[in-house]
Amino acid sequence: MFDFGILFPSVLNGLTTGAVYALIALGLTLIYGVLHIINFAHGASLMLALYAVYFLKEKLGIDPYLALPIVVLGMFALGYALQRVVINRAGHGKDENILLATLGIAIVMENLALLFFKSDTRNIDTAYSLSTVAIGPAMIAVPKLVAFAGALVVSGILFWIMGRTDLGRAIRAVSKEKEGAKLMGIDVDHVYAMSFGIGLACLGAAACFLLPAYYVNPQVGGGFVLVAFTIVVLGGMGSFVGALIGGFLVGIVESLGGLYLGESLGQIGIFAIFIGVVLFRPQGMFGAKA
Amino acid sequence: MTDALLAIDGLSRSFGGLKAVQNVSLSVREGSLSALIGPNGAGKTTLFALMSGFLKPDTGTVRFAGEDITGREPHRNAALGMTRTFQIVKPFAAQTVRENIAVGAHLHVRGRAEALQNAEAVALRVGLAPQLDKPASDLTVAGRKRLELARALATKPRLLLLDEVLAGLNPQEIAEMMPVVRGIADSGVTVLMIEHVMQAVMHLAEHVWVLAQGQLIAEGSPAQVTSDDRVVEAYLGHGTAARLRKAASGVAA
Amino acid sequence: MKGSTKQLAGIALFAVLVACVPFVTKSGVTLNFVMMALYATLIAQAWNILGGFGGQFSFGHALFFGTGAYIQAIAQLQGGINAWVALPLAIVGAALVGLFMGALTFRYGLKGSYFALVTLAFAEVFRILALSVDFTGGGVGLMVPLRESVGNLQFSSRAGYLWVVLAMVVAALLVTWWLRNGRFGAYLQAVRDNEDAARAVGVNPFRVKLGAIGLSAAFMGAAGAFYVQVFQYIDAGIAYGPAVSIEALVAAIVGGMGTMWGPVLGAVVLHLLSDLTRNLFGELPGINMVIYGTVLVLIVIFVPRGIAGIGLSVRQLWKPKGGRHD
Numbered sequence: 067m068f069d070f071g072i073l074f075p076s077v078l079n080g081l082t083t084g085a086v087y088a089l090i091a092l093g094l095t096l097i098y099g100v101l102h103i104i105n106f107a108h109g110a111s112l113m114l115a116l117y118a119v120y121f122l123k124e125k126l127g128i129d130p131y132l133a134l135p136i137v138v139l140g141m142f143a144l145g146y147a148l149q150r151v152v153i154n155r156a157g158h159g160k161d162e163n164i165l166l167a168t169l170g171i172a173i174v175m176e177n178l179a180l181l182f183f184k185s186d187t188r189n190i191d192t193a194y195s196l197s198t199v200a201i202g203p204a205m206i207a208v209p210k211l212v213a214f215a216g217a218l219v220v221s222g223i224l225f226w227i228m229g230r231t232d233l234g235r236a237i238r239a240v241s242k243e244k245e246g247a248k249l250m251g252i253d254v255d256h257v258y259a260m261s262f263g264i265g266l267a268c269l270g271a272a273a274c275f276l277l278p279a280y281y282v283n284p285q286v287g288g289g290f291v292l293v294a295f296t297i298v299v300l301g302g303m304g305s306f307v308g309a310l311i312g313g314f315l316v317g318i319v320e321s322l323g324g325l326y327l328g329e330s331l332g333q334i335g336i337f338a339i340f341i342g343v344v345l346f347r348p349q350g351m352f353g354a355k356a
Numbered sequence: 357m358t359d360a361l362l363a364i365d366g367l368s369r370s371f372g373g374l375k376a377v378q379n380v381s382l383s384v385r386e387g388s389l390s391a392l393i394g395p396n397g398a399g400k401t402t403l404f405a406l407m408s409g410f411l412k413p414d415t416g417t418v419r420f421a422g423e424d425i426t427g428r429e430p431h432r433n434a435a436l437g438m439t440r441t442f443q444i445v446k447p448f449a450a451q452t453v454r455e456n457i458a459v460g461a462h463l464h465v466r467g468r469a470e471a472l473q474n475a476e477a478v479a480l481r482v483g484l485a486p487q488l489d490k491p492a493s494d495l496t497v498a499g500r501k502r503l504e505l506a507r508a509l510a511t512k513p514r515l516l517l518l519d520e521v522l523a524g525l526n527p528q529e530i531a532e533m534m535p536v537v538r539g540i541a542d543s544g545v546t547v548l549m550i551e552h553v554m555q556a557v558m559h560l561a562e563h564v565w566v567l568a569q570g571q572l573i574a575e576g577s578p579a580q581v582t583s584d585d586r587v588v589e590a591y592l593g594h595g596t597a598a599r600l601r602k603a604a605s606g607v608a609a
Numbered sequence: 610m611k612g613s614t615k616q617l618a619g620i621a622l623f624a625v626l627v628a629c630v631p632f633v634t635k636s637g638v639t640l641n642f643v644m645m646a647l648y649a650t651l652i653a654q655a656w657n658i659l660g661g662f663g664g665q666f667s668f669g670h671a672l673f674f675g676t677g678a679y680i681q682a683i684a685q686l687q688g689g690i691n692a693w694v695a696l697p698l699a700i701v702g703a704a705l706v707g708l709f710m711g712a713l714t715f716r717y718g719l720k721g722s723y724f725a726l727v728t729l730a731f732a733e734v735f736r737i738l739a740l741s742v743d744f745t746g747g748g749v750g751l752m753v754p755l756r757e758s759v760g761n762l763q764f765s766s767r768a769g770y771l772w773v774v775l776a777m778v779v780a781a782l783l784v785t786w787w788l789r790n791g792r793f794g795a796y797l798q799a800v801r802d803n804e805d806a807a808r809a810v811g812v813n814p815f816r817v818k819l820g821a822i823g824l825s826a827a828f829m830g831a832a833g834a835f836y837v838q839v840f841q842y843i844d845a846g847i848a849y850g851p852a853v854s855i856e857a858l859v860a861a862i863v864g865g866m867g868t869m870w871g872p873v874l875g876a877v878v879l880h881l882l883s884d885l886t887r888n889l890f891g892e893l894p895g896i897n898m899v900i901y902g903t904v905l906v907l908i909v910i911f912v913p914r915g916i917a918g919i920g921l922s923v924r925q926l927w928k929p930k931g932g933r934h935d
Contacts, residue, residue, distance in 0.1 A: 104726070156906070161721055163909050167906055167910065169855075169902075170904075170905035173901060173902030174899055174906070177896070177898035177902065178899055179895075181894065181896055330737050337733055340726070341734075344717075344719065344727055345714070345719070348717075348723065
């Protein structure tokens with residue numbers, strides 16, 4: 067049962083998936099940390115990004131990794147527009163309203179996809195889809211390795227933006243003290259929209275890394291939403307480091323859960339973590355106590 | 357001690373490294389109108405929270421009418437007769453003034469009609485009668501303060517903890533509110549108020565406690581307390597009392 | 610006439626009018642429409658109790674619906690229990706699950722978005738479990754055999770079902786009336802509007818929220834059991850999937866949370882809308898939900914108090930303004 071030859075590949079797989087999860091969670095953390103919004107539409111947005119990558123490959127022949135700049139920019143634009151036009155108006159000063167608005171957006175996205183793309187599961191074939199690399203006793207698919215590396219690079223870029231650029235400083239200022247930031251001349255609405263845009267841009271990147279090793283159908287969003295939230299609460303709401311570590315942890319748990327309990331029952335492990343953390347340690351690993 | 361309605365002993369509470377309340381002991385005599393004063397951040401509201409059960413103390417006890425109620429949930433304390441108001445008013449915004457007060461009345465009254473009637477009577481007492489059917493969100497600050505007071509009053513408390521009920525009011529509103537508080541105390545309710553408005557403290561309170569940096573630094577009648585050097589220093593800084601006396605003697609000379 | 614008595618009269622009028630529909634028309638299409646609109650109303654009302662009056666937004670209300678449905682089916686299939694006897698079992702079972710959820714989440718002070726997410730997680734867990742376990746029929750689901758007779762809670766005409774669900778809707782209306790006019794409801798709304806202030810005047814928030822979730826779950830369970838009787842089939846996706854959760858909350862919000870007739874209005878409007886869409890565009894997959902989602906977003910942005918809320922605001926415009934001084 068605890069044979070290294072079986073455990074090791076499972077853990078490695080979990081790490082590679084975990085890196086992509088971390089990227090997804092980072093976007094969510096940014097959105098929550100700055101706007102204090104629980105973005106229910108995060109999973110559905112990822113699903114749309116996955117379809118974008120899919121169609122870019124199938125219709126225009128663009129390789130997913132080459133499509134990165136297109137998808138990332140596209141998702142950024144979508145995020146900026148959504149926040150500026152829809153979500154900003156929905157607030158009315160109550161958190162619940164924004165929650166409902168993002169839920170509504172998620173529902174619309176998922177079902178528009180269902181309407182236009184039908185419910186078939188789709189995946190893409192690339193030259194490297196099936197090649198694997200041996201690491202110890204494990205055979206890891208090349209797309210997964212690329213996903214791992216890519217996710218870490220993008221996370222690094224995100225950290226750099228947050229820490230070293232004017233935009234990052236503005237975002238951090240707004241998330242800590244909105245009124246003070248306004249007094250300093252920071253355009254808060256713009257910062258909000260930028261943050262939401264960056265959050266979705268992370269999804270764009272994640273989609274490019276995800277699709278070669280995964281698939282897409284209108285319902286995948288739902289699965290990712292809860293995984294993303296589990297990571298974010300596990301890591302601690304608003305903590306980037308927490309999202310990163312949480313991503314890896316959840317990736318491993320999912321992989322091991324699937325190994326021992328089967329694909330669908332394995333998912334329960336993630337929900338159990340989520341419910342457990344929220345009930346017993348809501349600040350997660352690195353978050354501030356509410 | 358025999359007349360003490362509320363007796364707290366050695367109460368302490370810290371938040372992380374911050375000692376918000378340190379070893380505070382006091383007893384509130386039944387039927388009295390007393391005040392808790394002190395500079396901002398002294399821990400007064402924290403003390404109220406500890407007394408009423410919104411916070412659990414790290415050490416110390418709270419006794420109400422002889423019974424140990426340390427750490428008990430606020431709603432149970434309200435049922436025993438201790439009700440508090442909040443510094444930042446918390447109206448039930450979506451409901452009318454009458455409905456707001458009725459929630460308090462329901463503590464002792466099951467029937468809706470009776471509770472609503474009680475609410476009307478209480479509203480009359482505090483001067484909110486014209487506003488009874490307005491939504492709470494429509495009230496001015498002064499109105500909301502009265503509502504906060506009325507709702508607490510409707511629970512027929514033995515001890516009313518008023519947290520800065522005069523804050524944010526203009527001089528006219530303060531002048532209108534003070535007799536209301538006096539009237540409540542005269543009707544037999546023990547009142548302990550946190551207050552910054554000194555004229556209210558001087559005119560209303562029989563006994564004053566002074567809290568600074570979480571510790572009780574003085575107590576006595578309003579006159580005693582305001583002429584106490586430690587109290588002056590707590591508000592105006594170290595050495596102020598001596599400087600003031602020097603300046604006064606310099607002027608007189 | 611006192612306000613609350615007027616409300617009761619309104620409920621009675623509603624009950625009588627709708628009960629008469631099968632005598633006014635024999636059209637299967639109309640009867641089916643009214644029956645489904647009532648069903649949509651029931652789940653909206655159930656959500657409204659916890660969400661509108663209690664202020665706790667659940668995104669996984671299907672949890673209680675599915676439990677009621679499965680109990681109704683399993684009691685008949687495996688327990689040989691009569692459908693009418695199974696119904697209260699389903700309702701109680703769902704209420705118990707509600708109380709369990711409430712005890713767990715409210716004890717730890719879960720609120721707002723966290724609460725919404727946890728309810729979603731629970732519904733998903735149950736869905737996965739129901740898919741994997743045998744006595745729920747696994748991936749295939751359960752079928753309740755057709756044996757039309759009143760004694761079996763199965764009717765040859767929609768009229769019978771219509772009266773059954775109408776009775777449930779009226780019961781929910783009466784409970785809502787009680788929430789609007791009684792002490793428990795006053796306490797529940799106080800906790801919703803400001804929990805600390807409520808605690809300070811003697812309200813026990815845990816107990817009150819527990820009561821609300823129990824009631825809410827009970828009505829969802831009734832709806833689930835009703836579904837099984839009408840469609841004679843249940844599976845994990847229908848029972849615990851997001852569709853029911855979303856329909857319930859969107860209808861309640863669109864109609865007006867925390868009001869008595871809001872859920873009725875919202876359910877009827879949405880049901881009309883989806884029927885209209887089906888007539889215009891045919892059976893396009895997902896089109897229904899696109900509309901629900903869009904309506905939800907629009908309502909949240911432009912009319913957050915829902916349709917009933919518009920009515921309330923209009924009434925306030927007509928009332929003579931009271932004195933402006935304080």
